[in-house]
Amino acid sequence: xxSEKVMDHFNNPRNVGEIENASGIGTVGNAKCGDIMRMYLxxxxxxxxxxxKFKTFGCGAxxxxxxxxxxxxxxxxxxxxxxxxNKAVMEALDGLPPVKVHCSLLAEEAIHxxxxxxxxxxxxxIDGLQKPVNDIAEKEEDAGExx
Ligand code: FES
Numbered sequence: 471x472x473s474e475k476v477m478d479h480f481n482n483p484r485n486v487g488e489i490e491n492a493s494g495i496g497t498v499g500n501a502k503c504g505d506i507m508r509m510y511l512x513x514x515x516x517x518x519x520x521x522x523k524f525k526t527f528g529c530g531a532x533x534x535x536x537x538x539x540x541x542x543x544x545x546x547x548x549x550x551x552x553x554x555x556n557k558a559v560m561e562a563l564d565g566l567p568p569v570k571v572h573c574s575l576l577a578e579e580a581i582h583x584x585x586x587x588x589x590x591x592x593x594x595x596i597d598g599l600q601k602p603v604n605d606i607a608e609k610e611e612d613a614g615e616x617x
Contacts, residue, residue: 472531473564475538480530485540487523494591496583498604500576505532506606509540509580513588517548524580531566531573535559539577548585552598554578579604 472480489510499506505528512521522540526533539559543551556574560566566574579602586605589596 471567472534473566475563476531476534476566479534479537479563483526483533483537485523485537485544486525488525489521489523492523492584494584494586494588496580496585496587496602497606498576498579498583498602499606500528500572500604503529503572505529505573505576507532507536507576507580509536509584511543511551511581511584511588513548519543519546519548519551528576529570529573531570532576534563535566535574535577536580538562539581543581548588548596551581552585552596554581576604 489512492510493513494511497508507526507528508524510523511519514520522544524536524540526536539554542554542562556578559577560574582599583602583605585596585599586601589599
């Protein structure tokens with residue numbers, strides 16, 4: 471049911487880990503399945519993503535999509551990274567079963583959340599970037615109220 475590429479990225483995920491003092495960190499979660507994804511971006515002064523790492527506490531498709539998403543945004547400008555949609559990630563993986571489409575959305579949102587964090591830290595406005603709805607960074611900060 472999964473493509474070879476999905477299995478490859480699930481078994482050998484690329485860019486797993488953390489970046490210390492990252493330019494932007496995004497944490498998103500899916501309330502239904504409970505899966506969580508965190509994306510770290512290292513962005514240089516020219517706005518180019520030099521490095522990207524992720525951690526995913528979630529299903530196999532979430533691991534595979536976040537792995538592929540990191541490969542797609544690495545070396546790109548912030549504006550180009552914004553155009554890496556969940557559809558693009560799915561295409562790069564040769565598709566996902568319909569019930570797993572939401573997992574790829576998590577990857578897109580994690581990138582957007584990390585870009586949002588980067589923009590906020592640097593007082594930038596990135597055209598077309600909106601605060602991701604499933605950004606759970608703030609909820610984590612006042613944990614205890616919502617959980
Ligand atoms: Fe939730 Fe895949 S089942 S991200």
